[in-house]
Amino acid sequence: AQRVTQPEKLLSVFKGAPVELKCNYSYSGSPELFWYVQYSRQRLQLLLRHISRESIKGFTADLNKGETSFHLKKPFAQEEDSAMYYCALSGRGNAGNMLTFGGGTRLMVKP
Amino acid sequence: GAGVSQSPSNKVTEKGKDVELRCDPISGHTALYWYRQSLGQGLEFLIYFQGNSAPDKSGLPSDRFSAERTGGSVSTLTIQRTQQEDSAVYLCASSLDWTADYEQYFGPGTRLTVT
Numbered sequence A: 001a002q003r004v005t006q007p008e009k010l011l012s013v014f015k016g017a018p019v020e021l022k023c024n025y026s027y028s029g030s031p032e033l034f035w036y037v038q039y040s041r042q043r044l045q046l047l048l049r050h051i052s053r054e055s056i057k058g059f060t061a062d063l064n065k066g067e068t069s070f071h072l073k074k075p076f077a078q079e080e081d082s083a084m085y086y087c088a089l090s091g092r093g094n095a096g097n098m099l100t101f102g103g104g105t106r107l108m109v110k111p
Numbered sequence B: 001g002a003g004v005s006q007s008p009s010n011k012v013t014e015k016g017k018d019v020e021l022r023c024d025p026i027s028g029h030t031a032l033y034w035y036r037q038s039l040g041q042g043l044e045f046l047i048y049f050q051g052n053s054a055p056d057k058s059g060l061p062s063d064r065f066s067a068e069r070t071g072g073s074v075s076t077l078t079i080q081r082t083q084q085e086d087s088a089v090y091l092c093a094s095s096l097d098w099t100a101d102y103e104q105y106f107g108p109g110t111r112l113t114v115t
Helices: none
Strands: A003-005 A010-014 A019-021 A024-026 A031-038 A045-049 A072-074 A083-091 A105-110 B005-007 B010-013 B019-024 B031-038 B042-050 B053-056 B065-069 B075-079 B088-095 B110-114
Touching (some): A010 A019, A019 A105, B010 B019, B019 B088, B019 B110, B031 B075, B042 B065, B042 B075, B075 B088
Parallel strands (some): A010 A105
Antiparallel strands (some): A003 A024, A019 A072, A031 A083, B031 B088
């Protein structure tokens, strides 16, 4: 079975502070990992995926297979980063690419 | 172009009634997914379509839930004899194809409240 855990329901930081949203997963095969973001009153949207290894809006995430983690990081948080963040997993090669989501972390960036 | 759309945006129904939720995917997207977002369970997968067929119905919580897709486009999620625990936001997503290479684009959701 596949599982995604986000241990923090709420993370509150000041503007300009570093941010790390934690994500751990369990999956017996080779996973695809994603971070999705939901801003207030907007739909869920893809932020980044591990396979592309790119930085989006200053956020990066590295897949650590040894620690089965995919933490999301940003060196300097901005107020506009305040949102709900979901880590998600898809089993590579699984028919359908259905996503298994973590419980989500609400990030609040204070001025 | 237009993104994924869902209707209605809000639905309040009495316990025991049937409801239908509609999803219009992005044109040309062959894969379509239904998820449910509830307070107790978070975001969970319900069912997925590749074209008009649903190879995986494993996420449907009970036999009161069913879904269909016609013409490789619009999908309808039907909940029969609704229960209070069905109250949730139902999200639809579509992607160009079914593999993880293709991003899933989400709709705005339908908020279902069962009284």
